[in-house]
Amino acid sequence: MSFFFEVLVAGLLSGVMYALVALGFVLIFKASGVFNFAQGAMVFFAAATYAGLQQEHHLAAWIALPLALAAMVVLGLAIERVVLRPLVNQPQITLFMATIGLAFFIEGMSQMFWGSTPRGLSVGVEDQPFQWLSDRYNVNVSQFDVFAAVISGILVVLLALFFQRTRIGRALRAVADDHQAALSVGIPLQYIWAIVWAVAGFVALVAGLLWGARNGVGFSLTFTALKALPVLILGGFESIPGAIVGGLIIGASEKIAEVYLGPHVGGGIEGWFAYVIALAFLLVRPEGLFGERHIDRV
Amino acid sequence: MSRALSSPNVAPAQAAARPALAVNNVEVIYDHVILVLKGVSLEVAEGGIVALLGANGAGKTTTLKAISNLLGAERGEVTKGSIEFRGERVDRLTPNDLVRRGVCQVMEGRHCFAHLTVEENLLTGAFTRRDSRADIAGSLEKVYHYFPRLKQRRASQAGYTSGGEQQMTAIGRALMARPSMILLDEPSMGLAPQIVDEIFGIVGDLNGRERVSFLLAEQNTMVALRYAQYGYILENGRVVMDGAASELADNEDVKEFYLGLSTAGRRSFRDVKHYRRRKRWLA
Ligand SMILES: Nc1ncnc2c1ncn2[C@@H]1O[C@H](COP(=O)(O)OP(=O)(O)O)[C@@H](O)[C@H]1O
Ligand SMILES: [Mg+2]
Numbered sequence: 001m002s003f004f005f006e007v008l009v010a011g012l013l014s015g016v017m018y019a020l021v022a023l024g025f026v027l028i029f030k031a032s033g034v035f036n037f038a039q040g041a042m043v044f045f046a047a048a049t050y051a052g053l054q055q056e057h058h059l060a061a062w063i064a065l066p067l068a069l070a071a072m073v074v075l076g077l078a079i080e081r082v083v084l085r086p087l088v089n090q091p092q093i094t095l096f097m098a099t100i101g102l103a104f105f106i107e108g109m110s111q112m113f114w115g116s117t118p119r120g121l122s123v124g125v126e127d128q129p130f131q132w133l134s135d136r137y138n139v140n141v142s143q144f145d146v147f148a149a150v151i152s153g154i155l156v157v158l159l160a161l162f163f164q165r166t167r168i169g170r171a172l173r174a175v176a177d178d179h180q181a182a183l184s185v186g187i188p189l190q191y192i193w194a195i196v197w198a199v200a201g202f203v204a205l206v207a208g209l210l211w212g213a214r215n216g217v218g219f220s221l222t223f224t225a226l227k228a229l230p231v232l233i234l235g236g237f238e239s240i241p242g243a244i245v246g247g248l249i250i251g252a253s254e255k256i257a258e259v260y261l262g263p264h265v266g267g268g269i270e271g272w273f274a275y276v277i278a279l280a281f282l283l284v285r286p287e288g289l290f291g292e293r294h295i296d297r298v
Numbered sequence: 299m300s301r302a303l304s305s306p307n308v309a310p311a312q313a314a315a316r317p318a319l320a321v322n323n324v325e326v327i328y329d330h331v332i333l334v335l336k337g338v339s340l341e342v343a344e345g346g347i348v349a350l351l352g353a354n355g356a357g358k359t360t361t362l363k364a365i366s367n368l369l370g371a372e373r374g375e376v377t378k379g380s381i382e383f384r385g386e387r388v389d390r391l392t393p394n395d396l397v398r399r400g401v402c403q404v405m406e407g408r409h410c411f412a413h414l415t416v417e418e419n420l421l422t423g424a425f426t427r428r429d430s431r432a433d434i435a436g437s438l439e440k441v442y443h444y445f446p447r448l449k450q451r452r453a454s455q456a457g458y459t460s461g462g463e464q465q466m467t468a469i470g471r472a473l474m475a476r477p478s479m480i481l482l483d484e485p486s487m488g489l490a491p492q493i494v495d496e497i498f499g500i501v502g503d504l505n506g507r508e509r510v511s512f513l514l515a516e517q518n519t520m521v522a523l524r525y526a527q528y529g530y531i532l533e534n535g536r537v538v539m540d541g542a543a544s545e546l547a548d549n550e551d552v553k554e555f556y557l558g559l560s561t562a563g564r565r566s567f568r569d570v571k572h573y574r575r576r577k578r579w580l581a
Contacts, residue, residue: 089373167425174411174422180371181409185471186397186426 002139007259013145015251017210020152022228022235022243023159024203029237030176031196032069033092034084037099040225041106042201046072047208047217050075051121054112063125069205075106076201079196081281088189123147123209149209155206160198160240168195176238230278236288245289250274316385317341318479319365319401320509324379326364326388330370334360334533337379340513342479342581345503347512349543352532358515359406361532364479365513366403367393375420382526383479397426400478406487406515408468412457416448419456419467423474434474441470444500462493469497473504481513494518498525524545533574 021043028036049071053064083098117194125147129140163169175182175192183189208217212223231250254277258270319342326335333394335357342348350358363369364376367389381389383401402423412421420441422432442449445466452460456467465485472480482501486494502525504510516522523529525545531539531552541544546552 015458089371104414167421170414170418171425173414173418177411177413178409180368181405181411182391182422183368183371184366184403184405184409185421185423186402186475188392188394 002137004256006139006141007255009139009141010145011255012248013142013247013251014150014155014255016244017148017207017214018227018231018251019156019244019247020203020210020298021207021225022231022247023156023240024207025228025232025236026235026240026243027159027196027200027203030085031172032175032193034099035092035237036093036200037096038079038103038106038200039200039228040206040222041103041110042072042204043208043211043221043225044217044221045075045106045110045208046201046205047121047212048110048114048119048208049220051206051212051217052118054121055119056114056146069202072201072205073198074201076197076199077194078191080197084193084197085190098162103222107219112217116219118216121209121212121217123213124296125213127214135257144214148214151206151210155203156240156244159203162199168192172196230274232288233278233282234280234289236290239288239290242288243292250277253277305436318344318346318384319513320380320382321361321365322380323356324361324364324381325377326360326369326374328376330375330376330389334374334535335364335374338532338535340530340535340537341526342511342513344478345505345509346528347501347514347526349519349526349529350513350515350532351519351522351529352517356532357535358532359483362403362513362515363408363481364389364451366393366401366481367396368403368405370417387581389433391416394426397475397477400476402472402475402477402479403481404468404472404483406483408464410456410459410463410464410467410471412455413575415453416455416456416463416467417452420474422446422468423471432460437474437476441473444473444504445470446562452545459495461489462497465489465493466500473508473510477510479513481515483515484517485514486521494521519552525579 024039024042025036028175028214046068050064050068053059059067065251079102083102084095087095087098108211125144126150127142127144131141133139133141139214149180163173171182171187171193172195173185173187174185179189182192206226208221215221215224227250231243231246235244235246236247241254254270257273258267261273262269263287302428305529312449321338321340323339324335325333325337325459326420327333338357338361340348340350340361341511342411351411352358360369360374363372363374365381365388369375372380380387381553383396383399386399388396388399388401411422412424417438420438427434435490439475442452447463456464459467469482469485482523484499485497489497501512512526514522514526522544526543528538529543529546531546532536539552541549
């Protein structure tokens with residue numbers, strides 16, 4: 001039983017990190033209807049920049065962190081200004097293709113700046129079990145996982161408050177609902193989009209640091225970020241609570257499947273099991289757990 | 299052409315009577331090729347209610363959007379003419395600038411933010427304001443005073459309220475910007491007659507007590523002329539008739555054509571002898 005508990009907790013904790021990446025997608029999708037395929041590349045770029053600044057330029061964490069943050073905010077703003085703003089009013093598929101192109105560009109750029117050899121990254125908390133938990137209850141829970149979950153959790157709560165309680169957050173939801181009406185009351189769309197992309201850059205940085213510290217900073221971070229896809233399918237593309245719950249479900253079920261189902265089918269199912277859950281779910285509830293239903297009443 | 303109009307050396311008497319909003323010979327083209335407005339001119343006096351009438355497709359919405367600069371999002375463009383608000387050219391401003399100057403549009407079909415609550419909808423209207431929370435709360439109370447129904451529904455998602463409540467929300471939302479002029483597009487559309495009366499009654503109140511001017515696009519000619527002081531009739535992208543509301547309401551051709559008070563089949567104003575175009579000389 002304590003083993004099951006261990007697996008479940010580990011799954012839930014990694015689920016919080018999935019939720020964090022998913023949030024980056026949700027933010028942009030909500031405000032501009034763009035599925036930002038480049039979100040994964042942004043996560044990679046953020047982690048590579050932070051690790052590169054520390055290791056190549058020997059900067060202390062407290063200098064590297066704000067610099068990496070600045071880089072991500074500038075990147076977000078630049079994407080909005082240079083790529084998406086000129087494409088406004090174009091069909092969604094065009095915007096989607098643009099973000100695919102962007103993904104490769106950002107990946108190339110981060111390899112140009114920081115090289116292509118994978119690096120380690122430390123945030124000062126090790127992937128060690130809490131000693132007292134192991135001693136007293138014989139349960140192993142990783143300190144790093146808890147740390148990452150707490151950071152992600154705080155960020156998620158802050159974002160939710162930002163969306164729900166602030167003037168800009170409200171404007172952002174208004175833009176998500178109806179561009180024209182938002183314009184008609186004087187909400188400048190471009191200003192809102194710029195904010196959203198900057199925030200998405202920030203979210204990508206936090207996700208990049210946490211995932212980078214867990215799995216190392218390498219090209220594969222991009223694919224880790226795409227784990228957010230099943231989370232989004234489960235939670236709905238426009239819902240913050242959906243991203244959180246979706247992340248928890250995916251995280252927990254993939255770990256449990258890996259441990260209990262994996263041995264019977266030869267193992268290694270953690271990589272794709274999430275997509276199976278998502279697909280099955282898609283058939284039952286295409287709008288996601290918390291997806292916003294379209295309100296058609298006049 | 300239009301420069302003559304805005305020249306500073308107008309006689310003092312004229313300057314005093316200068317309208318709040320002046321649309322001069324505006325031409326609008328959609329998608330670079332579709333000519334929709336063919337030289338529309340109209341004026342709204344400070345504190346007035348002006349009706350912009352005409353059948354479906356006449357160009358009422360296009361006229362309002364040309365004024366509020368919302369055409370861009372529809373791939374439309376003002377290609378000729380000028381629009382002045384309080385003596386200043388406003389046809390190259392962003393909608394945001396225009397709202398700050400006090401002109402706010404309530405779009406046809408209400409366009410409430412469906413997933414926001416009624417109160418959140420109202421608050422989005424205050425986006426451009428830089429004054430204190432207390433002032434904004436004060437405005438909110440004022441909107442609730444004019445629309446008591448909205449106060450009851452404040453916590454409901456706007457998408458689940460009735461058509462009348464959505465229209466009230468849309469007007470209330472515009473009021474939150476503290477506009478001096480509201481461009482109101484077909485408020486009666488799809489609403490039961492008694493709700494229409496209720497809403498127009500409130501529009502009249504807002505005009506009388508808050509001194510908000512209205513440019514009111516309507517297909518519901520009868521109701522619009524009851525509340526407006528002046529009216530323009532638009533057909534096929536041109537103003538084909540204008541006059542005091544009472545005159546228009548009594549005009550035989552208006553009655554026949556727009557109020558359906560005649561047994562004759564629907565004809566175009568082109569066939570009617572009173573047809574004239576105003577400000578032709580400007581073109
Ligand atoms: N976005 C658009 N693109 C092309 N044509 C348009 C567009 N919007 C309106 N039109 C055309 O312009 C004409 C006037 O439309 P509109 O201003 O909506 O009229 P009204 O509000 O009086 O019903 C119509 O013939 C309509 O088909
Ligand atoms: Mg219309």
